[in-house]
Amino acid sequence: MALFGEKALDLDVVTQALKEHYKPLTVKNMVYKDNPLLALMPKYEKFGGSNMPIPVQYGISNRRSANFLNAQATESATSLARFVIERVKDYSFASIDGETIKATESNADAFLKYATLEIDGAIHSLSRSLAVGMYRDGTGSIAQSNETGSQAVVDLANKDDITNFEVGMVIETYADSSGVPTGSALDTKRVFSVDRENGQLTFCAVTGSVSGSVNITLDSSAGTHLVPRGDLNAKMKGLDAWLPSTAPTAGDSFFGVDRSSDSSRLAGIRFDGSSMPIEEALISAAVRTAREGGSPEYCFMNYDQYANLEKALGSKVVYDKVSSDDADIGFQALSIIGPKGSIKVIPDQNCEPNIAYLLQLDTWTLNSLGAAPHILDLDGNRMLREANNDAYEVRVGFYGNLSCNAPGYNSRVALA
Numbered sequence: 001m002a003l004f005g006e007k008a009l010d011l012d013v014v015t016q017a018l019k020e021h022y023k024p025l026t027v028k029n030m031v032y033k034d035n036p037l038l039a040l041m042p043k044y045e046k047f048g049g050s051n052m053p054i055p056v057q058y059g060i061s062n063r064r065s066a067n068f069l070n071a072q073a074t075e076s077a078t079s080l081a082r083f084v085i086e087r088v089k090d091y092s093f094a095s096i097d098g099e100t101i102k103a104t105e106s107n108a109d110a111f112l113k114y115a116t117l118e119i120d121g122a123i124h125s126l127s128r129s130l131a132v133g134m135y136r137d138g139t140g141s142i143a144q145s146n147e148t149g150s151q152a153v154v155d156l157a158n159k160d161d162i163t164n165f166e167v168g169m170v171i172e173t174y175a176d177s178s179g180v181p182t183g184s185a186l187d188t189k190r191v192f193s194v195d196r197e198n199g200q201l202t203f204c205a206v207t208g209s210v211s212g213s214v215n216i217t218l219d220s221s222a223g224t225h226l227v228p229r230g231d232l233n234a235k236m237k238g239l240d241a242w243l244p245s246t247a248p249t250a251g252d253s254f255f256g257v258d259r260s261s262d263s264s265r266l267a268g269i270r271f272d273g274s275s276m277p278i279e280e281a282l283i284s285a286a287v288r289t290a291r292e293g294g295s296p297e298y299c300f301m302n303y304d305q306y307a308n309l310e311k312a313l314g315s316k317v318v319y320d321k322v323s324s325d326d327a328d329i330g331f332q333a334l335s336i337i338g339p340k341g342s343i344k345v346i347p348d349q350n351c352e353p354n355i356a357y358l359l360q361l362d363t364w365t366l367n368s369l370g371a372a373p374h375i376l377d378l379d380g381n382r383m384l385r386e387a388n389n390d391a392y393e394v395r396v397g398f399y400g401n402l403s404c405n406a407p408g409y410n411s412r413v414a415l416a
Helices: 011-021 024-034 038-042 067-073 098-103 108-133 159-163 259-267 279-290 305-317
Strands: 050-058 078-087 086-096 153-155 168-172 187-195 200-204 226-229 269-272 297-301 321-322 332-337 341-347 355-359 366-369 389-406 411-415
Touching: 011 108, 024 108, 038 108, 038 297, 038 332, 038 341, 050 259, 050 389, 067 305, 078 259, 078 389, 086 108, 098 389, 108 389, 269 279, 279 305, 279 332, 279 341, 279 355, 279 411, 297 305, 305 332, 305 341, 321 341
Parallel strands: 269 411, 297 341
Antiparallel strands: 050 078, 086 389, 153 200, 168 187, 168 226, 187 200, 297 355, 321 332, 332 341, 355 411, 366 389
């Protein structure tokens, strides 16, 4: 019971307290921590309507000749394309039981400490989903297996992808069909344990006892995709989609555009630096990108490749500090000199192994309807009573997608 003169911590008080506690900057700071690309990516938070056209000019009129009549007779016009971006959705939930609220009703600080733990977890879970998705292709795949058949322990093909997994995640397995997960799920299991040193996962049943482990079904050929439940072909189109590893072929539509007519300008530059020393690969890719008109000022890669670059530079290494404009967060970077100036190299755990991305960030935007992410409270309530449980939930959401208005000013570098 509340003390005389005090107001009990009812749901209205809780909601008001949470509004003050989770101001937009607070949410952004939590989201962007340790997610450099997500932090530095330019953002547009008014992505309304049903879609957003992103026009791209990839060619000029070519009615030209040293002969007047030939120039006049040539049929040519400016080459334009229009990516029609559509929003995808992503959600995360926090749940606080009613007994906890009542047990701390005379002490708002005590309740908020517990609520913060749960709500921070929901915000962090969704922010990790966005940060990983910004590097991926939109299929929902966050790793591939190294084994086949039914396995008690799953080795990841790329062990660094282990950073994408947490205990308790529900994962579906999908066959590898030309590198794209399609069709029905082979199996659905919950992550029971994560071996981050060896890049291995064990699983348990989705419901019921979580003790011990059970086998999970993989495809008969290596490369089974591991996809969080509900994410199949429902995630944002990240760098792997905008700057694919192979040039798009005719008829392969991407946001309504056939990119095969000029695969470099419409699908970015692909540079194979796998046989080169890492510093040489990055500089050569920067030169190629500059030749096409790009001015990349950032390079993102995973931690292992960052360490390889740091060792390769040796005494020539130059460090820099990079700060995000819309959150008071900074990142350590190495600097290399490209043909158009300094390029800041930043390690990002979310970047796929053996790939580096040279990006001109002013050509990119993370478009969202509202902040990315934000607490869903259109009715003014940040906490909602759960219908079938003595608990209250907080909902966190994201509606949006990534876009690029000049893919040809950016490059994807194979490092191994």
